[in-house]
Amino acid sequence: MNNYDLIIVGAGPAGLNASVYASRYGLKNIIIGEVSGGLVTQTNEIGNWLGEKNITGYDFTKRAVEHVKSLGAEILPATVNKIKKKGTGFKLILSNGQEFTSKTVLIAIGSTHRKLGVVGEEELLGKGVSYCATCDGFFYRNKTVAIVGGSDSAVSAGLFLSNIANRVYLIYRKDKLRAEKFWIDLIEKNKNVTIIYNTNIKKIVGGDRVEKIKLDKPFNGHMELKVAGVFIEIGFEPNVEMARKLGVKLDKDEYIKVDNSGKTSVAGIWAAGDITTGSNKFKQIITAAAEGAIAVNDIQNYLKNSLYENRN
Amino acid sequence: MNNYDLIIVGAGPAGLNASVYASRYGLKNIIIGEVSGGLVTQTNEIGNWLGEKNITGYDFTKRAVEHVKSLGAEILPATVNKIKKKGTGFKLILSNGQEFTSKTVLIAIGSTHRKLGVVGEEELLGKGVSYCATCDGFFYRNKTVAIVGGSDSAVSAGLFLSNIANRVYLIYRKDKLRAEKFWIDLIEKNKNVTIIYNTNIKKIVGGDRVEKIKLDKPFNGHMELKVAGVFIEIGFEPNVEMARKLGVKLDKDEYIKVDNSGKTSVAGIWAAGDITTGSNKFKQIITAAAEGAIAVNDIQNYLKNSLYENRN
Numbered sequence: 001m002n003n004y005d006l007i008i009v010g011a012g013p014a015g016l017n018a019s020v021y022a023s024r025y026g027l028k029n030i031i032i033g034e035v036s037g038g039l040v041t042q043t044n045e046i047g048n049w050l051g052e053k054n055i056t057g058y059d060f061t062k063r064a065v066e067h068v069k070s071l072g073a074e075i076l077p078a079t080v081n082k083i084k085k086k087g088t089g090f091k092l093i094l095s096n097g098q099e100f101t102s103k104t105v106l107i108a109i110g111s112t113h114r115k116l117g118v119v120g121e122e123e124l125l126g127k128g129v130s131y132c133a134t135c136d137g138f139f140y141r142n143k144t145v146a147i148v149g150g151s152d153s154a155v156s157a158g159l160f161l162s163n164i165a166n167r168v169y170l171i172y173r174k175d176k177l178r179a180e181k182f183w184i185d186l187i188e189k190n191k192n193v194t195i196i197y198n199t200n201i202k203k204i205v206g207g208d209r210v211e212k213i214k215l216d217k218p219f220n221g222h223m224e225l226k227v228a229g230v231f232i233e234i235g236f237e238p239n240v241e242m243a244r245k246l247g248v249k250l251d252k253d254e255y256i257k258v259d260n261s262g263k264t265s266v267a268g269i270w271a272a273g274d275i276t277t278g279s280n281k282f283k284q285i286i287t288a289a290a291e292g293a294i295a296v297n298d299i300q301n302y303l304k305n306s307l308y309e310n311r312n
Numbered sequence: 313m314n315n316y317d318l319i320i321v322g323a324g325p326a327g328l329n330a331s332v333y334a335s336r337y338g339l340k341n342i343i344i345g346e347v348s349g350g351l352v353t354q355t356n357e358i359g360n361w362l363g364e365k366n367i368t369g370y371d372f373t374k375r376a377v378e379h380v381k382s383l384g385a386e387i388l389p390a391t392v393n394k395i396k397k398k399g400t401g402f403k404l405i406l407s408n409g410q411e412f413t414s415k416t417v418l419i420a421i422g423s424t425h426r427k428l429g430v431v432g433e434e435e436l437l438g439k440g441v442s443y444c445a446t447c448d449g450f451f452y453r454n455k456t457v458a459i460v461g462g463s464d465s466a467v468s469a470g471l472f473l474s475n476i477a478n479r480v481y482l483i484y485r486k487d488k489l490r491a492e493k494f495w496i497d498l499i500e501k502n503k504n505v506t507i508i509y510n511t512n513i514k515k516i517v518g519g520d521r522v523e524k525i526k527l528d529k530p531f532n533g534h535m536e537l538k539v540a541g542v543f544i545e546i547g548f549e550p551n552v553e554m555a556r557k558l559g560v561k562l563d564k565d566e567y568i569k570v571d572n573s574g575k576t577s578v579a580g581i582w583a584a585g586d587i588t589t590g591s592n593k594f595k596q597i598i599t600a601a602a603e604g605a606i607a608v609n610d611i612q613n614y615l616k617n618s619l620y621e622n623r624n
Contacts, residue, residue, distance in 0.1 A: 286605050
């Protein structure tokens with residue numbers, strides 16, 4: 001019943017595309033993941049999905065989910081707590097106690113937002129501190145907000161918020177944004193956005209809600225800025241606990257080590273997407289999706305061969 | 313004038329997606345390629361492009377080309393004859409004599425159809441012998457055709473032709489098709505298609521046009537089959553001459569060796585897509601597109617660094 005050829009843990013682009021390939025290969029597969037679309041759902045505007053000049057994360061996810069379901073696979077919105085070796089396959093235990101077994105597992109649970117690590121960040125989370133501009137930006141109409149970071153995510157979040165908030169401070173610790181020129185050109189022209197270089201946030205201050213931030217050097221003569229919201233966009237860390245417990249080898253930055261075919265160090269376990277060392281660690285929707293396809297192609301060969309072995 | 317940051321040679325999914333990324337990074341880039349879309353244009357139905365349950369090769373290409381052009385890059389329909397080292401960059405010479413220079417080059421010219429290597433194949437090319445069912449299938453309404461091969465391409469070509477031709481023979485040298493189960497299930501149910509296993513074509517016979525094929529073992533007691541067309545779908549070979557002349561290292565099957573970032577053995581030259589050893593040699597639109605993105609991300613870093621070096 002709850003017995004699969006392949007269980008895909010994670011419902012982002014890597015997991016969704018893995019399911020498309022698995023279903024077309026005729027593998028009995030299911031996706032178990034907390035959020036369909038994964039971090040993509042938090043992306044306002046995707047400009048580099050080939051063939052789509054402009055698509056929202058929401059629309060992209062909707063289409064991908066429909067594609068997965070049209071091929072007969074199920075997406076279960078749940079959390080996998082544990083993966084255990086069982087016979088030649090694996091047993092997966094969900095946080096609600098439900099159990100599944102599978103011949104193979106693909107880990108595609110991506111990464112989570114990196115924390116700033118300053119006083120006030122944890123205390124004021126959801127009270128003005130956010131890791132997702134497109135999720136929470138809406139609440140800051142005509143207010144002043146700060147964004148921390150200099151990457152594509154930070155700059156595109158800045159542009160997004162500039163349409164809602166009255167004033168946006170983009171605070172970056174270096175002297176040059178590292179986003180695509182496409183984004184940089186847009187934000188530099190934007191009159192609602194002030195970029196503060198070579199500066200860090202030292203503390204986020206507030207009671208019921210965020211009131212101000214303290215900087216590590218003066219901006220226009222002041223060490224503080226009054227803001228109603230702080231958006232932290234300083235990158236990602238792999239969601240690696242489950243893989244670590246399974247004994248899967250990680251690299252020094254805690255990404256799951258995979259070979260060219262997405263195999264991990266544990267036989268029967270593959271990994272794909274942002275959580276791996278694959279794709280030269282370039283974290284894109286297209287690279288995650290490709291890793292999902294490559295892994296499933298290898299899984300399919302593995303299942304064919306193990307079927308053959310069992311017959312003899 | 314004809315001087316670029318990046319020249320992309322080849323206009324298939326790898327080249328098109330490379331240009332999307334390059335334009336968004338602000339790199340002055342151009343695609344030079346014979347056919348926009350490359351081999352994708354010969355695909356009738358794409359079922360595994362994430363988010364699209366069903367899209368034709370033609371429509372996919374059209375959208376991708378529009379995406380590339382919307383970001384300001386040009387696609388030049390032309391053939392690159394030669395790439396030569398020039399200073400710290402490269403000079404590209406087209407078959408019409410036109411010359412371009414570029415700081416970096418991405419080779420993404422994919423692969424071409426593998427030949428069967430039998431008598432009549434070359435002589436009757438375009439007279440009943442074809443490597444592209446979707447290009448030429450139209451001419452075989454209510455006729456009998458043969459397809460050679462057992463892969464996804466062969467089987468999907470068979471299904472495509474079964475809607476046009478009266479009778480389709482799918483001839484495969486092995487005892488089991490190696491296509492996706494999705495395709496196999498469909499073709500096995502198709503009453504217009506007869507699958508002939510463990511059999512090879514020895515000779516294609518005809519005068520002005522294909523008349524029959526000779527087999528290496530009898531089918532229903534006959535060593536010959538009368539057919540009006542022969543579609544050869546037995547895989548691909550990398551288009552590797554240009555790279556070889558440049559001194560780029562190839563593997564034993566003549567694919568361009570690339571590292572995780574798409575770098576070849578020649579500094580300043582990257583490669584992406586079906587022509588490379590990347591993506592575990594899994595040849596898909598999604599993997600080609602991802603390789604294009606990964607290479608351009610690395611090229612962008614290379615150009616930043618070399619700019620910095622030149623400044624000092």
